[in-house]
Amino acid sequence: MASSPVRFGVLGTGRITRRLVADLQSTPGVEVSAIASRTAERARWAADSHGIPAAVSGYDALLARDDVDAVYIALPPSLHHQWTLAACRAGKHVLCEKPVALTAAEVVEMIAAADRANVRFLDATAWLHHERTAQFRQWLSTATPPPDVATAAAKQDELFLDEQPPADPAIPFRVGPLRHVSAAVSFPNPFQSGDHRLAADLGGGVLLDLGWYAAGMIRFAHGGLPEQVYATAVMRDGIDVRVSATMRFPDAATATLSCGFDTTTRKWCEIAGQDASIVCDDFTRPWADKPARSWVHEASGKVHTFVPPSETQTDSTGAGQSQPGTRCHQEREMIARLADWIRIDTAAESVTPWQEFHDQAVQTQMLLDALAASIDAATPIDLAERV
Template sequence: MQSPVRWGILGTARITRRVAPAIQSAPAAKLIAIASRSEEKAKAWAEKYECPQIVESYEQLLERDDVDVVYIPLPPHLHAEWTIKAAQAGKHVLCEKPLALNALEAETMVNACQQAGVCFEEGVMWYHHPRATQIRDILNQGRLGEIRRVTSAFSFPWQSSVEPSEEYRFKQEQGGGSLMDLGWYCVGASLWTLGMLPEEVFGREVLDGSVDESFSGWMRFANGAEAAFDCSRNMTSRRWIEIAGTEGSIVCDDFTRPWQEEKTRFWIHDAQGNAEVVNCEAATQETCLIENFSQRILTGQLDNQQSLGLKTQQVMDRLLKSAKSKRNENEF
């Protein structure tokens, strides 16, 4: 396959406002077409993001010979269906998180892409920022000693012009809830840091209707390390992580997305409390993701990231099961 990799997008979800410009600015990518079931929305979107082609249906986009990869920003309950259809059509797939409603669905998606010989990845962008590479290098160098605990939080006060009845994040059957929407980043970051699945998990949810408005989780790993997190859509904006070892710690107060792209940084604290600020290369993480995924397609690296997404989904299932099984315990 020759560069640039040709991209199509299924739907005009809000996240495409960031991803479309990223495709336009990534050297190895080119935006070809947008598919939407609303012609009016598609026309407005295509004009705003300079997309040359409008396709009336998702099926028609998958049939196009001039599209190599599809980005799927649809609600989670549609991810499995359209990932499998895209793979069967020979398209590489970048799928938004959460990957699916559960781990079984996620496994079918991964298997379909493996059988079709196409690239598949979850759309978590911070993994691709240069800052993540710097943090990984420090962990690999052993500067923190033995990692003992990962603590993280992701929350924001929900404000949207979309009615709750029309928003999938408020519907359990469509993959809603703060754990699936926000906790995914915290769980994934813990697995990314420690490189293994937990042996034990505990979850605690605060419900709003059928979905969790807030969620707290804890994980214990075979090497004795622990991870704890909380996520919420009724709290002030927080997106921080601490990775603590026997000889030092890393603190990042905006790991899911830099508060300011031009001031991307994190801190290293030694055992005596001395803090070192590590300034990072300024970059747009959406563009980094699109470029890295496009390069994977060009070089044939098929299974680079799919295992982390699948493992994250597996842990999410266990956390939700824990929260529901303990819902009525310890009540006064």
């Protein structure tokens, strides 16, 4: 029996809703039943533009509606905490834009509120849901080689020569023990004056806006938090517009982060292990008109281009050409995942597949907290002392 669609209500009518509302509407099993604005006129305009049945004046009024099962919170960062708590109180599931909140303490409260209300919570960090991220995860899960391989690795750097096929053909590369992660995300001045990204009271600043992605990639690649960080910021009108940071983990892995509102477009990362590195130059979101790009660089200098399975569909001529229509759409994957969680009968199942995403969100925000503290204090910060 087909389950009924998950009906989303949208809070906010800004820039991101132009894209995400269409993504919600085009995800199977999901509908958008209402959109709310602070003003009735703008709600009407947004509902008409997107073909949404109900235009709602005021966010509280949307939360009170019976035709809304879940909300998509597309408000400035300073409002995410408040409206997530309100949505949970109203019994609505939540998809909340990034950065999840202003501090890790707020994120912990938001997740606790969702747990108390038995509703699902997910942050809209879509790259975590791209199929290639699952492949990165798999390569990283082989980070610790068996002892005999580790000994061999210490003796020679030719483990990946072609004549030595890997043990598991499904995992053709082993990154080996993680040594360094580098993540850089920037966009050159894309904002109008008055934009929340440039307003301190709305949670502005590049560290929260784009550092969210870079810190998230570093946490994802390592799986834990550094023991020490040091960050510096270039400030303009009281807002951090460029941030650079270094960090060191308890296992001696290191990382560097760079983000900027005044630097050319970058959405890059390099995850370097002892044996190979994963390189990706569009990890936050593949370019709309191009296939997702990532590579594995072996110690020998050999480079392999990774083509996600959805981009290697054979076309009608059998030529194996990439077909854009079949490409992984990370936002729809994210929405479908949340809709699946909403349909899980938690009374019948003890699984909590959302836990890893909650851990990722909390720890990303903890890392940002530490970087902000380092910028403020102009000194390295020990995370162990902050937990």
